[in-house]
Amino acid sequence: MPYDPSAYPPFAVTVDLVVLTVRKHALCALAVRRGESPFQGRWALPGGFVAASEDLGSAAARELEEETGLRVGESAGSAAGVHLEQLATYGAPDRDPRMRVVSVAHLVLAPDLPAPVSGGDAQSARWAPVHTLLLEAGDELEPESDRDSDQLAFDHGQILADGVERARSKIEYSALATAFCTPEFTVGELRRVYEAVWGVALDPRNFHRKVTGTPGFLVPSGGTTTRQGGRPAQLFRAGGATVLNPPMLRPEI
Amino acid sequence: MPYDPSAYPPFAVTVDLVVLTVRKHALCALAVRRGESPFQGRWALPGGFVAASEDLGSAAARELEEETGLRVGESAGSAAGVHLEQLATYGAPDRDPRMRVVSVAHLVLAPDLPAPVSGGDAQSARWAPVHTLLLEAGDELEPESDRDSDQLAFDHGQILADGVERARSKIEYSALATAFCTPEFTVGELRRVYEAVWGVALDPRNFHRKVTGTPGFLVPSGGTTTRQGGRPAQLFRAGGATVLNPPMLRPEI
DNA sequence: TCAATAGTGTCTCTAAGACATTATATC
DNA sequence: GATATAATGTCTTAGAGACACTATTGA
Numbered sequence: 001m002p003y004d005p006s007a008y009p010p011f012a013v014t015v016d017l018v019v020l021t022v023r024k025h026a027l028c029a030l031a032v033r034r035g036e037s038p039f040q041g042r043w044a045l046p047g048g049f050v051a052a053s054e055d056l057g058s059a060a061a062r063e064l065e066e067e068t069g070l071r072v073g074e075s076a077g078s079a080a081g082v083h084l085e086q087l088a089t090y091g092a093p094d095r096d097p098r099m100r101v102v103s104v105a106h107l108v109l110a111p112d113l114p115a116p117v118s119g120g121d122a123q124s125a126r127w128a129p130v131h132t133l134l135l136e137a138g139d140e141l142e143p144e145s146d147r148d149s150d151q152l153a154f155d156h157g158q159i160l161a162d163g164v165e166r167a168r169s170k171i172e173y174s175a176l177a178t179a180f181c182t183p184e185f186t187v188g189e190l191r192r193v194y195e196a197v198w199g200v201a202l203d204p205r206n207f208h209r210k211v212t213g214t215p216g217f218l219v220p221s222g223g224t225t226t227r228q229g230g231r232p233a234q235l236f237r238a239g240g241a242t243v244l245n246p247p248m249l250r251p252e253i
Numbered sequence: 254m255p256y257d258p259s260a261y262p263p264f265a266v267t268v269d270l271v272v273l274t275v276r277k278h279a280l281c282a283l284a285v286r287r288g289e290s291p292f293q294g295r296w297a298l299p300g301g302f303v304a305a306s307e308d309l310g311s312a313a314a315r316e317l318e319e320e321t322g323l324r325v326g327e328s329a330g331s332a333a334g335v336h337l338e339q340l341a342t343y344g345a346p347d348r349d350p351r352m353r354v355v356s357v358a359h360l361v362l363a364p365d366l367p368a369p370v371s372g373g374d375a376q377s378a379r380w381a382p383v384h385t386l387l388l389e390a391g392d393e394l395e396p397e398s399d400r401d402s403d404q405l406a407f408d409h410g411q412i413l414a415d416g417v418e419r420a421r422s423k424i425e426y427s428a429l430a431t432a433f434c435t436p437e438f439t440v441g442e443l444r445r446v447y448e449a450v451w452g453v454a455l456d457p458r459n460f461h462r463k464v465t466g467t468p469g470f471l472v473p474s475g476g477t478t479t480r481q482g483g484r485p486a487q488l489f490r491a492g493g494a495t496v497l498n499p500p501m502l503r504p505e506i
Numbered sequence: 507t508c509a510a511t512a513g514t515g516t517c518t519c520t521a522a523g524a525c526a527t528t529a530t531a532t533c
Numbered sequence: 534g535a536t537a538t539a540a541t542g543t544c545t546t547a548g549a550g551a552c553a554c555t556a557t558t559g560a
Binding site for chain 1: 547548549550551552553556557558559
């Protein structure tokens with residue numbers, strides 16, 4: 001099978017971003033409004049084309065910074081910053097009506113941002129709770145007429161669902177939940193991250209025992225805070241641990 | 254950002270396959286010998302170009318059947334057959350010296366095959382233990398002269414390593430280890446699969462208790478076999494369970 | 507004082523790890 | 534018989550789940 005560039009079908013390659021954060025006790029994703037056809041006026045995931053001499057991860061990091069101003073932390077992902085990882089690749093032949101586009105989706109976990117979005121105007125980007133972006137066909141709401149236009153453009157609903165499921169399972173066996181927190185955070189704040197991502201309530205005592213008892217998960221930073229009200233809480237930073245063993249198992253049902 | 258096909262860099266999109274099986278108590282991968290430059294004569298992962306109107310998963314299944322004769326089981330992967338899933342996408346600008354190629358790697362888990370490879374000639378394809386395909390730079394063996402030519406072509410060494418790690422972690426929390434087995438298998442055969450993939454020895458008593466006690470993992474097929482010698486062993490088929498909860502944890506170290 | 511959150515102590519129960527022995531086939 | 538593998542029983546221990554109480558702030 002000889003290589004002849006002109007003999008093989010040309011593809012466009014894009015990166016799409018599932019940017020997740022926790023705002024007001026809800027898991028939220030970044031959505032942008034499309035300005036052109038197709039799906040004009042509909043919400044979509046941020047993303048763009050990969051440049052000719054650009055790596056896939058670099059393209060994702062560039063798009064992230066263009067859309068949000070967020071910069072990915074150095075060490076291949078997180079530590080005390082934004083986490084970025086490849087999610088999956090979507091390439092159904094008809095996923096874009098104009099041409100053959102293969103999209104390499106990436107997952108970003110970010111702490112809550114003060115401003116909705118730094119780059120771009122406010123009208124065209126927003127944080128939206130994932131449950132409003134992922135209304136399934138079975139959900140009842142208004143008459144069906146309005147339903148379709150609320151769905152994300154292209155196959156972005158599927159990409160978002162896959163990204164959310166990845167995040168939900170990944171915080172089970174990794175220390176990545178700290179990527180949703182500010183550099184210094186309390187055990188209660190970390191617990192609320194887990195509760196928001198999983199959509200369940202956790203026992204504060206057992207959670208505290210688990211996270212403080214897992215070596216390398218949390219390191220005390222020395223200070224305390226009362227920003228959540230109540231008794232002052234000890235502040236922690238993310239430790240060096242990347243995997244949790246044994247994992248933090250999601251409650252069933 | 255308007256879409257103009259000619260304004261965006263053209264990519265070729267390929268699928269590469271990490272096909273894993275367990276042979277003689279060792280985890281093995283399918284490798285094919287390259288006939289042309291670059292990397293002529295070197296071993297590589299099987300794969301090929303995605304056709305113009307072909308889905309990524311379909312292209313992977315087609316390449317698999319062309320190279321091995323294996324057909325992917327119906328229900329989105331396994332059940333009682335070959336399992337195929339998307340692994341990751343590799344798109345470094347210089348990963349192919351001829352042109353910009355983005356490769357969507359897929360992972361295949363297959364039972365031990367009688368013939369080495371059905372399609373293609375025997376000289377150009379083989380099952381090789383993954384540890385021989387993944388000799389790292391740190392390993393000592395012969396003088397370095399021979400080392401480089403034993404490495405897989407392109408970035409296929411990295412792809413294989415990622416696929417092996419995916420398989421190792423996935424049999425922890427899913428029932429996918431049965432994809433390495435024949436339709437009917439014994440508990441001992443399943444245990445040897447785990448031992449080969451993880452490269453560790455497991456306690457037969459605890460393993461038996463675990464797999465037979467996990468609902469939906471195994472269903473007795475009624476028969477017995479002595480193909481492993483010794484006392485007749487009960488035969489099982491894969492149950493409907495896809496996730497193991499609690500997971501089968503890999504021993505540490 | 508009340509309300510809010512943080513932090514700890516302990517009992518129970520599930521399940522994994524570490525053991526030895528019996529069972530049933532082939533050679 | 535010897536040898537091979539299968540299958541089961543039980544003790545111990547790590548760790549999760551389910552509980553109540555005390556501690557320390559701000560309003």
